[in-house]
Amino acid sequence: MAQENVPSKDHWLSIGEIAARSGVAASALRFYEDQGLIHSRRTSGNQRQYQRSTLRRVAFVQAAQRVGLALSEIKQALDSLPDDRTPTRADWSRLSKSWRSRLDQRIAELERLRDDLDGCIGCGCLSLQRCNLYNKSDRLAERGPGARILNVGIPGESTAPGVGTRL
Amino acid sequence: MAQENVPSKDHWLSIGEIAARSGVAASALRFYEDQGLIHSRRTSGNQRQYQRSTLRRVAFVQAAQRVGLALSEIKQALDSLPDDRTPTRADWSRLSKSWRSRLDQRIAELERLRDDLDGCIGCGCLSLQRCNLYNKSDRLAERGPGARILNVGIPGESTAPGVGTRL
DNA sequence: ACCAAGGTTCAAGGGGACTTCAGGTCTTGC
């Protein structure tokens, strides 16, 4: 654990180093690689070597996960970065710009939720018919959280029960 | 005015009704019940009957999930509500207050994330060692793998063109 | 040369949040 300050451009990092620095377990990194979120080259002895920029990719994955995105989506975003060369400032900038809107969206959503909570449940009002929480969260939650994302399942399931609104 | 305001206190709802009005599948409701998030009594024929207030519990669950809380955590919050009687304004108020701070926390977190993204990744800086994104995303803030927040509500929105390899 | 630390693959396991299925029961409307 030395020399991390040395900006040697072609300093490749082992999986253990990436793990240590990103805080992500090596097993998770291998998993990410399987999923195509990160990439490595191999040493003659078949051990993984990552570019430094991988750290940033991993950080991005973590960040995106915190926002609630699935790995498959994150992969899509990362796919827009060049594999062949280290991403430039512009590359990341472009990517981050598009994600900012997602973040903003999500933040707005949470703020709305908070306000609704204060205004509706918080006040204990019983007029749930006009409650934002309800009107928001019913259709909003297409298919509950948990694991799957949009695409999965949702066979002819009824849902959208006319939004009873009447509690 | 509305008939449904008539305080027929003992109007119990079937699981199908709860499902229709909350937009949550009956199977999910049974699951929630298994997990102790909601409760029911049974008819002589062993079918579930829920109090109206269950709708609010379910709404709360949905809302909390959107914030990224795990069911177990949500259960803890709900456990502070009385089982035996319909929660009062004060009950909900107490609960929502504690929850609000979580929401605020989470919102702040996302804002920080957004700013970091702009400031660190966005700018393409290479000083990842001091990068907030890194120092932040280390394990402790996260409650581990498992419940992921789902990003619903942006079905058509396809951020990454994907095809062009450029975002 | 040796050995421990760190890596590799592949397979299976696990937690969270549900859904689906099979087979049987209850309720309701005609």
Next chain:
DNA sequence: GCAAGACCTGAAGTCCCCTTGAACCTTGGT
């Protein structure tokens, strides 16, 4: 009084995101 539809249970299946384990190979320091 009967068929259709709603509901019940328990077990198994699914998705996602990893972790753990077994068995073996590579690297690096003394």
